Amino acid sequence: MLEHEIKIPASPAKSYRTEIGSGLLGGLWPRIEADFNGYNKFVVTDENLVSAGHLEKLLGQSDAPAFVISPPGEASKNIDTAVTIIETMEKACLGRDTLVVALGGGTVGDIAGFAAAVFKRGVPVIQIPTTTVAQADSAVGGKTGIDSSLSKNAFGAFWHPSAVYIDVATLTTLDDRQFRAGLVESFKHALIADSEYFEYLENNLDAVLERKSEVLEKVAQFNCKIKGDVVETDPYEQNKRRILNYGHTIGHAVETASGFELLHGEAVAIGIIAAGMIEIELKIAPKDRLERVRQILEKLDVPVKLPPNLAEKDLIDLIKHDKKAVNKWPRFVLLNDIGQVYCPDGQYAVDVAPEILGRVLKIL
Numbered sequence: 542m543l544e545h546e547i548k549i550p551a552s553p554a555k556s557y558r559t560e561i562g563s564g565l566l567g568g569l570w571p572r573i574e575a576d577f578n579g580y581n582k583f584v585v586t587d588e589n590l591v592s593a594g595h596l597e598k599l600l601g602q603s604d605a606p607a608f609v610i611s612p613p614g615e616a617s618k619n620i621d622t623a624v625t626i627i628e629t630m631e632k633a634c635l636g637r638d639t640l641v642v643a644l645g646g647g648t649v650g651d652i653a654g655f656a657a658a659v660f661k662r663g664v665p666v667i668q669i670p671t672t673t674v675a676q677a678d679s680a681v682g683g684k685t686g687i688d689s690s691l692s693k694n695a696f697g698a699f700w701h702p703s704a705v706y707i708d709v710a711t712l713t714t715l716d717d718r719q720f721r722a723g724l725v726e727s728f729k730h731a732l733i734a735d736s737e738y739f740e741y742l743e744n745n746l747d748a749v750l751e752r753k754s755e756v757l758e759k760v761a762q763f764n765c766k767i768k769g770d771v772v773e774t775d776p777y778e779q780n781k782r783r784i785l786n787y788g789h790t791i792g793h794a795v796e797t798a799s800g801f802e803l804l805h806g807e808a809v810a811i812g813i814i815a816a817g818m819i820e821i822e823l824k825i826a827p828k829d830r831l832e833r834v835r836q837i838l839e840k841l842d843v844p845v846k847l848p849p850n851l852a853e854k855d856l857i858d859l860i861k862h863d864k865k866a867v868n869k870w871p872r873f874v875l876l877n878d879i880g881q882v883y884c885p886d887g888q889y890a891v892d893v894a895p896e897i898l899g900r901v902l903k904i905l
């Protein structure tokens with residue numbers, strides 16, 4: 542088992558543990574009961590976790606209540622689901638002495654974290670991510686959120702978890718498309734922070750895709766270290782944390798414009814290619830770097846081009862809703878090279894002229 546401590550200066554708990562292992566889930570519940578003795582437990586999960594047997598494995602003989610999100614996925618990540626979760630907790634007469642346990646992928650973690658952040662003005666949450674996207678990114682770092690009809694994560698709060706338990710064995714039941722798409726967030730971490738990690742992913746991609754547990758544990762360890770370091774430096778995204786949104790400005794717009802037909806990681810893959818094209822337009826990064834990234838994303842079998850049915854104008858309208866927008870125009874995270882974020886005047890997210898963005902979207 543591997544552990545990583547994330548220190549969050551401004552949060553009440555000051556720090557929390559991410560624990561990584563294969564087969565953690567089975568023995569976890571008694572530990573959660575002991576660590577949160579005196580708390581009522583309320584699990585939030587979704588139908589996929591129930592059918593894969595992961596909820597049963599977590600709870601064992603416990604009769605703790607579980608709210609099962611249905612249908613699973615982004616379509617349920619909305620205010621109605623959050624209200625239903627909160628009203629279910631109210632009907633069960635739960636109070637502030639409640640621990641929310643999020644078992645699932647990014648959608649489950651984001652909604653459960655949001656519900657925990659606002660229920661009775663905030664109760665603790667433990668994140669148990671079970672997908673590649675959640676283990677790499679969404680479960681670590683305290684971002685919670687739900688979508689509006691216009692944009693992703695329009696409602697949200699920073700609500701740091703009390704602990705994160707990453708069981709890479711849960712990835713063995715994940716469908717192949719979800720598995721591959723979520724790995725894009727691992728590539729994003731390597732791109733923004735660590736060229737050695739990028740090489741590790743290039744050299745071990747087959748073993749990752751075969752879901753070898755020792756390689757998945759190593760990947761999770763790289764991810765927690767990179768994300769943990771960034772979150773410790775800037776927990777509430779004043780500047781440096783923006784680097785975690787590499788590829789996401791265009792990625793979020795593409796994801797929304799596709800009507801969520803594209804998975805988050807698939808849209809981010811397109812966004813990473815777009816960011817690379819902007820870097821070339823601005824002459825801040827070498828051309829061969831983009832080709833290296835394109836090759837690995839192609840090997841991962843995620844899209845690297847805009848689907849033909851997405852209109853450039855719709856994308857630009859959606860991009861204006863990006864949460865990094867200033868005066869209704871987005872800021873972009875860009876790279877000078879693998880592991881090196883472009884950071885003029887100490888700013889990690891920068892202005893890109895509309896003509897450049899327009900040119901890139903035309904050829905993307």
Ligand code: GLY
Nearest residue numbers: 678682684785786
């Ligand atoms: N997913 C980006 C962040 O946690 O800041």
